[in-house]
Amino acid sequence: MNKPNPRIMILTAKFGEGHLQASQSLKQSFINQSVQDIRVIDLFQAAHPFFNEVSKKVYLTSMRTPKYGLDYYGWSYYITRYNKLDRPWTKYFNYIGEKKLREIIVQEQPDAIINVFPFGAAPEVAHKLDIPTFTVLTDYALHNRWVHPEMSKYYVATNELKDELVSQGFSQEQIEVTGIPIREAFYHVSPQTNKYGQLLDPAKKTVMIAAGAYGVLDEIKEMVQFLLSQVDCQIAIVCGRNSKLEASLNEDFAAMNHVHIFGFVENIQDLMALSSCIVTKAGGLTLSEALSLALPVFIYKPFGGQEKENALFFLRSGIGKIAGTNQVLEEQLVQFLSDDSIAIEMKKRMQAIRKWHAADHIVQNILQTIASEQPQPVLV
Template sequence: MKRVLFLPLFQMESGHHRTADALIEAFHKQDLAIECKKIDFLSYTSSSLEKFISQLYIRWITKWPAAYSWMYTSFFQKDKSFMHSLYETLFVEKMEQLLEEEQPDVIICTHSFSSLLIDKLKSYGIETAPVVNVYTDFFINGVWGKKHVDMHIVPTAEMKQTLVDEGVDPQSILISGILTNDTFKRGKPPKKDDKLHVLVGGGSLGLGDSLQSLVSKSGSSRIDYTILCGHNQELFEHVQRLKCPNIKGISYVAEAEQMNHLYNWADVLITKPGGITMGEAIKKMLPTFVHSVLPGQEEKNMKYLEDAGLVHRLDPNTPIDRQVLTVLSDESTQFLMKKSRHQFLKNTDVSSCSELAGLLNETFLQDDQHEHIQFIDDIFSKLYRSL
């Protein structure tokens, strides 16, 4: 039995987990004999450490966002030898222990921290299974391991160029867009009413405090809102207390199929610029507005998304109804946003988790080495002929 090891970092739900889960599902559909295991590295190292860092992270980004933004730009956006040496001193032996225990046939890193540690191990001559970086944001931070990684799965051509500029072999890089569960396919059923359906996400990390200014009871009766409250029970109860017929709250949505149903219902998405959520919205061709941006990763994502014309930033001082209706009534703006979404989805080498799982299966998990080498040659010759 072949073993695939997925390495996010924290236990808390994130894009790193959602991409890993989507790929695990795709591997199982390819071949049930492939054993997939997901381990968040910090919990493996120390459950109390993972809990402490997770709570610190949430508190930091919500209470002191400017400080977190500075720290992220200073230490995560650049290759910092001091920080990397510190990570190595504290964690590299634990990573070696984990890999020795699990004995995977391929390692898929959906978080930069795990990738860095394995890259360090390989730089010291320690043999590991092939390593695949799967990037879940629209940029590459300075923590990701690069030199000794076997394959890089990046969302954009710009990210591929960044890796090439840093000396990565372009033949080891594939553009995938943001990988999401294959349930999120393009195409929506016809509408059953004339109202505008607006889906609002991002509640679990602080949207509740600004909900009244974001969506008010005096809003347009032409718009129905569904608020995704996540695990934020306070937000869910606040929506219930509004007792407004066109505003509905929904608790945490665990299943991709249920989320896909909500996307099919929606005409518009209002959210934060998390990588996976934005990948889903682009795939569903939803006009997307951003209500707030968390410091660090989301700030970097937002710059790319705005520059690419994929989102519209909301003004917190202007009623949301007015802003949404104004943008949607502007045919030129709508045309450019739709063109940007099509362009993003068009420029990919692999376009789904099932396609990537098939590629990784054939590349790294087949016993016949001659077929393995020939398959790689065929894949990349086709890619380069299409350029």
């Protein structure tokens, strides 16, 4: 039996959209399970607002610098990837937010703390207060910043990640392979209510390009023109909140009937469901969304660090391809669109790997764990 009215604290951070989206998916699942007392807290913002803003700007800048040969985020990721808990750099990151977290815990009195970002302070503090702490890994690769001996339980995307954690001393029971939490809407895509079915030609294969905030291609116009000249297909380009990119592409492709330009798409799962493949960056949440729909993935110039490792997992698993140049990407897409057997095989592999309803599985397991750790009444 679950504990009535448990208080849940979810710790997250605004470094990319993935951590926030996963946090909101978990929150919604708790609400669906009739748990109402949930706090989603950006611990960096709460503890060090100035440092948080500076760090976010540095992080965003790091996404632009690799093209100039300065991949400082990737360097820092790999230099610290296997650091042990007693290393100064690891100790420093584990200390961040500790004082503020103690204050929040005293105020909120949570029954469980969930890490959706690698905050080492959480298990450090919570263990001393007998509060179970859970970590939800939002990537397909492990960095030691996620690893802490006082963690009650881990929820991971793959069996490979589980094996890595077991090799570091965690028991099989401490790790659940659930997949990465995504929005429930991805499991309920309906052709009958899909408005994009009226915009796209159902007779043509569709290449979806998630251009996003920075764009995933250096020469997107040339690539689109090349694809249309080689294969009978249509292109759907999603610019997100980059209105400048959207306006530019609308002007470039105004005369092309088979090129569709979109800004921010609220129901992105509907557009993905009608696509034959997606060209995207390698964020854990985006890849998980594509995986849920068995949508073959083409990753262009993945950023060093977790995105590169995510991309390599998809490549090893036969469910995605990586391109380092526009020419390679064009060749990959033309081959994919010209040979149906490639799509069939990739989709088959994706269907075998994907985990559905990750958020629900995680929430149910956390609630059961909380209930099992409560003192049992003494029968007299």
